[in-house]
Amino acid sequence: MGVDEPVLDLREARVWTAQGAQLLRAPGVSWAARRGEHWAVIGPNGAGKSTLLSLAAATRHPSAGAVSVLGRRLGRTNLWALREEIGTVDAASTVPAWLSVEGAVLTGATGTVQPLWDRYGVAERARARELLALLGCAHLAGREVGTCSQGERQRVRIARALMPAPALLLLDEPATGLDLPAREALLGALAELAAARPDLATVTVAHHLEDLSSATTHALLLRDGAVVAMGPATETLADGPISACFELPVRVTRQDGRWSARAAAGWRAVRPAPDGAALAPAMATTRATGSPVTDGTSPVTDGTSPASDGMREGDTKR
Numbered sequence: 001m002g003v004d005e006p007v008l009d010l011r012e013a014r015v016w017t018a019q020g021a022q023l024l025r026a027p028g029v030s031w032a033a034r035r036g037e038h039w040a041v042i043g044p045n046g047a048g049k050s051t052l053l054s055l056a057a058a059t060r061h062p063s064a065g066a067v068s069v070l071g072r073r074l075g076r077t078n079l080w081a082l083r084e085e086i087g088t089v090d091a092a093s094t095v096p097a098w099l100s101v102e103g104a105v106l107t108g109a110t111g112t113v114q115p116l117w118d119r120y121g122v123a124e125r126a127r128a129r130e131l132l133a134l135l136g137c138a139h140l141a142g143r144e145v146g147t148c149s150q151g152e153r154q155r156v157r158i159a160r161a162l163m164p165a166p167a168l169l170l171l172d173e174p175a176t177g178l179d180l181p182a183r184e185a186l187l188g189a190l191a192e193l194a195a196a197r198p199d200l201a202t203v204t205v206a207h208h209l210e211d212l213s214s215a216t217t218h219a220l221l222l223r224d225g226a227v228v229a230m231g232p233a234t235e236t237l238a239d240g241p242i243s244a245c246f247e248l249p250v251r252v253t254r255q256d257g258r259w260s261a262r263a264a265a266g267w268r269a270v271r272p273a274p275d276g277a278a279l280a281p282a283m284a285t286t287r288a289t290g291s292p293v294t295d296g297t298s299p300v301t302d303g304t305s306p307a308s309d310g311m312r313e314g315d316t317k318r
């Protein structure tokens, strides 16, 4: 792919299931992410964030529209080969608990869950250690994965995903379930990674703005399977777009390069009125309206994908 070509290029990408459920609805997602950009994908539960990430990970085809990843068009390229060039970090993924941390990172070189020791030479081992150092985990190299904390494991997963030197790193809720020090260590590592690898593009799905690293350059806000806003983080991670995205009056602040969000003072949760109509607090939103799609008969493929890549036990090759 050319240097200026987007790492991710989606044109009116839509996803629906064979049953007609609209996961990414009309008009679809049109989005380009380039080298050196660090995107946050934000939205409420069920907004379609993981669905969008599965397109970027080449684990799912769009039902309509066009998706190119690393310059290759889904549907016209070998997805298995393409996936080997994409780093994915999924909290659900696991490597065998008995594996050493270094061994777990090495499995990233072969895209396997079980280590293929004869395939790892001096260069691979040096790279694994270098990545562990970059993620602040050098001291864990000899430890069994099963003895690592959640936060440590998450950083090990990122080091593993970086083994094949991917141009694109995808992270689905990397900070979820981490305590404050573990989250801060993770976000610090991601910021250092961005500085150390200026060509790398990342996409991070998050529920909370507090879970975004200071390296975040852009954001895409999703709601109900449609884009609410996208663009530079400084414009998108702001009161108006975030309030529209969550249908809640939100105050966004940024300090030391990090974001935080909270409901505006005086806000009260929506409660049902006696006649069944919702009583919502007064707020102005700019919610994007995706036109409902009623034709559940047209899909040829529902895009239901092979299981997501990762380090699930029992897998031998991703």
Ligand SMILES: Nc1ncnc2c1ncn2[C@@H]1O[C@H](COP(=O)(O)OP(=O)(O)OP(=O)(O)O)[C@@H](O)[C@H]1O
Residues within 6 Å of the ligand: 017, 021, 022, 023, 043, 044, 045, 046, 047, 048, 049, 050, 051, 052
């Ligand atoms: N096979 C399916 N059939 C019907 N609906 C589905 C199917 N797969 C996903 N969905 C629905 O599509 C919507 C989007 O799912 P997705 O996992 O992309 O959301 P998300 O934004 O990642 O949510 P979360 O924040 O909870 O992880 C959800 O409402 C989900 O229930």
Ligand SMILES: [Mg+2]
Residues within 6 Å of the ligand: 049, 050, 051
């Ligand atoms: Mg999700």
